[in-house]
Amino acid sequence: MNIQKNKKLGLGAMMLLVLVLLVTACGAPKTESGAQGTSSTGSNTTDAKTDSLNLKGKRVALIMEFNTGTFSQQYVQGVEEEVKKFGGTLTKFVADNDKAKMASLLDSAINQQFDVILTDHGDALLETGLKKAISRNIPVIVFDAAVNVPGAVVLSQDDQSMAELTLEQMKKDIGGKGNIVKVWVAGFAPMERRQVAYDKFSKANPDIKEIATFGSAQNPALDTQSKMEAVLKQYPKGEITAVWAAWDEFAKGAARAIQQAGRTEIKVYGIDMSDEDLQMIQDPKNPWVASAAVDPTDIGRVQVRYAYQKLHGDNPEEQVVLKAVYVQREALPDKQISTSELSQYVKGWGKSEQGYKDWMKEYETAK
Structure with a gap:
């Protein structure tokens, strides 16, 4: 009987030891996110992965x-x-x-x-x-x-590519010569990069003359419209060939002033694109005919x-360039569309996979 009793005590001690080990393992330190040994801020770990x-x-x-x-x-x-x-x-x-x-x-x-x-x-x-x-x-x-x-x-x-796309198309449309108005403002990185392309274009095309330039980041569309109205009065019909706008807000204002003045001989070329911009470009009565943009x-x-x-x-690259496309009225349908439908008519527009990684698919199935 004593031998049997000792066997039972030994078995019980072993079971207790196993239980203690299991509890200890389950109680291992966790990060704030709840994952053992994994930082919620995404810092590198042994396996360099985060749940x-x-x-x-x-x-x-x-x-x-x-x-x-x-x-x-x-x-x-x-x-x-x-x-x-x-x-x-x-x-x-x-x-x-x-x-x-x-x-x-x-x-x-x-x-x-x-x-x-x-x-x-x-x-x-x-x-x-x-x-x-x-x-x-x-x-x-x-x-x-x-x-x-x-x-x-x-x-x-x-930005330089977008400026080049619009400037070269404008040059082609106006036959390589004419008087243009530039709407632009300094102090913004994208504007400065677009200006680099504009300066290069101007030097290469002396027959295209800039006769006026202006621009403000404060109420840009309204400010541009007001200033464009003044320029139109200063230069009567036949003295302005086109407007190059380095921002879609500038293009809106210029286009509205030109349309209201009935100056149908002037075309507007812009940069950037939104649903409102697309509506204007699709309107055959609107002077804004094209824009280069990223969705x-x-x-x-x-x-x-x-x-x-x-x-x-x-560890992604630290300099990421977003590619632009050229959107012109001739490529668009007669029916009004939104930018979400633009990919049907303009190759390269929208639905970018840039920055997307396979592990991100887990988010789409873990809702």
Whole structure:
């Protein structure tokens, strides 16, 4: 009986030891996201992978220099759609065309400990804040700002290409000579890049003469319309051949002034595209005939994808160029369409897969 009893005690001790080991294993330290040994900020681990479900619930800050016009609205729509797909929450901050305020908003977002920060436009004033964010392991994805901060991913449109596309088409349409009006404003990275192409074009085409130039980022469409009206009075019919506008808000204002004045001999060539812009270009009575652009909704989506690549622990390229396409009235149908339908008529428009990774498919099935 004593031997049997000792056997039972030995078995019980072994079972107890196994139970203790199991409990200890289950109680291993976890990160804030709940995954053992995996950082929720996407820093590299032994296997360099993060369970995609741990990326849900991230707080994303979008800091914008301005949110003027339908292009910006559709860009924000793309950001919102993609953040929602990843299961995150988006907070927008708008600096109302004040670059110093934008830098302050960036600092505020860092102090509020957002998981990722997206910026839209701005300039070198952002660099101090971007460095601060990166030092705190907050991924930052910049759109359309000339900044140089190691660790920050910078997205830009192919601005020089867009300018070249519109300028060369304008040259062809006007027979290589004529008087043109340029609508442009300094102080914005995309505008500056477009101006580089314009300067090169002007030197190569002396028979195309710039007779007036203006532009303001404050109420750009209304300001352009007012100034274009004055230019039209200064130069009567036959003295202006075309208008080249470095931004769709400028093209809108110029086109409205020209149409209202009945100056049908003047054509407008712009850059950027939104649903409102497309309606104007499709209107045969409107002087705006073409634009080079990247789908603004796609820009927002791509920017978010690169943010989540960083959160996932990937190491994406830090200079990302978004390819543009040329949209002209002749390629469009008679019926009114939106930019979501534009890919049916213009090759290369919309539905960009740029920045998309196979592991992102998990988000589409984990809802």
